[in-house]
Amino acid sequence: MNNVIETNQLTKRFGSFTAVNSISFSVGRGEIFGFLGANGAGKTTAMRMLCGLSVPTSGTARVAGFNVYNEQEKIKKSIGYMSQKFSLYADLRVWENIRLFGGIYGIHGKRLTEKTDELLDILDLRGERNTMVASLPLGWKQKLAFSVAIIHEPAIVFLDEPTGGVDPATRRQFWELIYQASARGITAFVTTHYMDEAEYCNRVSVMVDGKIEALDAPLALRQKYGAANMNEVFHGLARKAQRSDE
Amino acid sequence: MVICRNINKTYGEVVALRDINLHVRKGELFGLIGPDGAGKTSLFRILVTLILPDSGQARVNGLDVTTSLKEIRRSVGYMPGRFSLYQDLSVEENLKFFATVFNTSVEANYELIRDIYVQIEPFRKRRAGKLSGGMKQKLALCCALIHSPEILFLDEPTTGVDPVSRVEFWDMLDRLRQRGITIMVSTPYMDEASRCNRIALMRDGRALSVDTPENIRASFSRPLYALRSAGMYALLNDLRGYEGAHSCYAFGDAHHLTLGSEADGAEAELRSWLDRKGYADAQLSRIEPCIEDCFMELARQ
Numbered sequence: 001m002n003n004v005i006e007t008n009q010l011t012k013r014f015g016s017f018t019a020v021n022s023i024s025f026s027v028g029r030g031e032i033f034g035f036l037g038a039n040g041a042g043k044t045t046a047m048r049m050l051c052g053l054s055v056p057t058s059g060t061a062r063v064a065g066f067n068v069y070n071e072q073e074k075i076k077k078s079i080g081y082m083s084q085k086f087s088l089y090a091d092l093r094v095w096e097n098i099r100l101f102g103g104i105y106g107i108h109g110k111r112l113t114e115k116t117d118e119l120l121d122i123l124d125l126r127g128e129r130n131t132m133v134a135s136l137p138l139g140w141k142q143k144l145a146f147s148v149a150i151i152h153e154p155a156i157v158f159l160d161e162p163t164g165g166v167d168p169a170t171r172r173q174f175w176e177l178i179y180q181a182s183a184r185g186i187t188a189f190v191t192t193h194y195m196d197e198a199e200y201c202n203r204v205s206v207m208v209d210g211k212i213e214a215l216d217a218p219l220a221l222r223q224k225y226g227a228a229n230m231n232e233v234f235h236g237l238a239r240k241a242q243r244s245d246e
Numbered sequence: 247m248v249i250c251r252n253i254n255k256t257y258g259e260v261v262a263l264r265d266i267n268l269h270v271r272k273g274e275l276f277g278l279i280g281p282d283g284a285g286k287t288s289l290f291r292i293l294v295t296l297i298l299p300d301s302g303q304a305r306v307n308g309l310d311v312t313t314s315l316k317e318i319r320r321s322v323g324y325m326p327g328r329f330s331l332y333q334d335l336s337v338e339e340n341l342k343f344f345a346t347v348f349n350t351s352v353e354a355n356y357e358l359i360r361d362i363y364v365q366i367e368p369f370r371k372r373r374a375g376k377l378s379g380g381m382k383q384k385l386a387l388c389c390a391l392i393h394s395p396e397i398l399f400l401d402e403p404t405t406g407v408d409p410v411s412r413v414e415f416w417d418m419l420d421r422l423r424q425r426g427i428t429i430m431v432s433t434p435y436m437d438e439a440s441r442c443n444r445i446a447l448m449r450d451g452r453a454l455s456v457d458t459p460e461n462i463r464a465s466f467s468r469p470l471y472a473l474r475s476a477g478m479y480a481l482l483n484d485l486r487g488y489e490g491a492h493s494c495y496a497f498g499d500a501h502h503l504t505l506g507s508e509a510d511g512a513e514a515e516l517r518s519w520l521d522r523k524g525y526a527d528a529q530l531s532r533i534e535p536c537i538e539d540c541f542m543e544l545a546r547q
Contacts, residue, residue, distance in 0.1 A: 165282035199498030
């Protein structure tokens with residue numbers, strides 16, 4: 001089996017505060033993995049370590065086969081990242097954004113030109129090539145941002161609350177893009193505050209106070225906790241939290 | 247307390263609000279529910295007299311929003327979507343500042359904010375900019391309440407907040423409503439509709455429907471089914487090709503399918519189609535719509 005993420009007792013402390021407390025888990029190739037937790041549970045800190053942006057205090061982790069301690073630049077080349085807060089430059093045109101991010105992710109020249117055309121075709125955005133991203137509807141922006149985040153066919157794409165504020169129908173189209181990427185072998189690592197979206201994931205983990213309190217397929221978690229849906233599972237676990245988002 | 251008649255607002259080419267008609271009764275918790283770009287913020291800004299509508303009439307507490315700016319501002323509390331407190335003032339300095347602006351004192355209205363303020367009081371010396379998201383939100387609510395307004399306008403107070411904290415925030419609103427404060431609140435989370443007395447479903451500047459959540463759900467006219475099977479994504483694509491289907495959306499662990507007709511035998515027909523397509527394992531059950539079903543159906547029309 002080829003796991004694209006493997007962590008063992010991964011820990012991050014800030015002074016006396018243990019933000020991430022010895023988490024061990026693995027995520028498979030092409031898996032859609034939901035990474036849930038209340039604000040302040042340690043999700044962002046954990047994700048920053050996995051993205052090669054923050055060095056752990058202790059424990060081990062490999063992302064796309066690379067060590068999070070000393071192969072961070074290799075990790076950055078093997079992943080894509082998208083969040084609702086930051087994804088595209090609003091004052092650049094559609095093609096300029098694709099070129100900028102394509103370049104950052106290491107795609108150049110003829111291959112970038114081909115990729116740009118292919119991406120615009122798939123998204124049905126050919127007519128919007130020269131449009132400023134600021135004037136695109138939010139749903140289009142989000143789909144473009146996702147496609148740009150996987151333009152280099154990364155092993156993993158990190159999606160940090162990707163669908164906040166998006167129209168319900170568009171939110172579903174967005175998930176179909178995730179399914180398609182997953183079918184091509186790209187792993188999706190997703191945080192979300194929409195609990196129905198957790199149900200779309202192959203497996204989900206729930207972090208409470210820096211630890212992973214639960215990790216399994218949504219159906220298995222619902223059965224284990226006798227819950228009707230992931231919302232109940234989440235509330236049951238997250239209510240036990242001792243620390244607030246301070 | 248709030249009346250909107252044919253409100254229109256455009257920004258250049260962009261139409262933000264189209265013919266908005268709604269009213270909010272005294273003591274009501276009223277929700278504006280819709281995604282980004284629906285016009286929720288523009289409507290709030292008109293009602294709290296920060297911008298003028300292009301046409302139409304709006305009254306808050308019986309006062310016209312285009313002529314009675316001062317009076318309206320004294321009687322409403324407004325919590326904008328973006329954190330708007332002074333980042334370099336401490337928690338207690340912010341609160342004192344807002345009380346002073348409204349010519350009152352923290353002590354005079356402390357009773358109203360006590361429940362909420364005690365949760366952030368341990369951090370009263372901390373600068374507002376250094377607070378976590380949940381704490382900022384509580385401080386902003388205290389500052390919007392400190393002059394004891396008759397109506398509160400809260401623009402997306404729960405956006406980006408985790409599900410547990412969202413429930414706590416709505417519980418706070420419930421307690422404020424019980425004290426007689428009229429509350430108008432916006433949210434992109436459809437599941438929060440049930441916490442409101444009445445709601446307006448908004449999209450692209452229009453109010454698709456204004457009613458109680460129960461009535462909106464009751465007015466959903468098509469037969470709705472939840473379907474589950476082993477290959478969910480393949481099932482979704484196949485269902486879209488089903489002749490009798492009106493719409494089909496992924497909904498967490500199930501797909502929600504509406505049929506084009508309520509005709510006898512439509513369900514049996516669907517079952518046999520599923521069998522033919524190789525979904526013998528598919529579970530099919532007739533369900534009641536949730537607000538999100540209603541929103542997507544109204545958005546199609």
